[in-house]
Amino acid sequence: MAETKGKLSRRNFLLAVGAGGAGAAATMLAKSVPQAETKGELGDDAKGAGYHVSEHIRNYYRTTEV
């Protein structure tokens, strides 16, 4: 119960301050760029297929057309 209440107030807070409505502006920017392989990769191959943070960013930000 307390957990649900906490979640609800957090959600209301995010929406009230605009962090929940940022989608209108920021989503179009993020949607048009390639996203990282996420969870599916993580357990498959700890060494080779981990989430390559910097490599991802390099690709993410250098190959992008908004």
Added chain:
Amino acid sequence: MSAVIAPVREEHIPAVQEDLARADLYALIARLLYSPDRQLLRAIAAAGEIGAETADAPLARAWRALAAAAEACDAETVNEEYENLFIGVGRPEVMLFGSYYLAGFMMEKPLALLRDDLAQMGLARSESVREPEDHLAALCDVMRHLILADENRDTAGLEQQKRFFTRHIQTWYQPFCDAVLESKSANFYKHVARLIRVFFRIETESFEML
């Protein structure tokens, strides 16, 4: 390149609007801090308002100011500012790496702690990349990843985000933003720093509600 990146599958996208919006804001900030380009500036300039409860909400104001700056600045000027501020000749004017703020130097103990935490989450830097993992763009990208990968959308997922944010971002983003805001070379990036400051304050406060 395409072997490393792929579209997020539909089931990985959180259904909840505010978390998707948070992920997008992290993505945007990461991109601004890694390598701004003409298309990005145009898109920011053309983007609409942030829908907060009041138009005067700090995030909405910071966003509006950034959009106005993106419209007023040309990409070459912004790129030059980025290079002067964050790359520089020799030592950059403003450091983008957490270890510098937390330990006074690059590549110090905070970076080792970050690497341990990333390893525990199954995340690692590619061997071909030079930038340390405590680059603020990389940290924002980890947050984006944690939000989007949280399929269960339960408290444990939020607690993981909170833990990562609290340990590796909250500890130093303010001095970073202050350094940008105090810099005489900064113009466009002052608006970026204000957006970061407001958004991360919101993140801090919202995590405290858990």
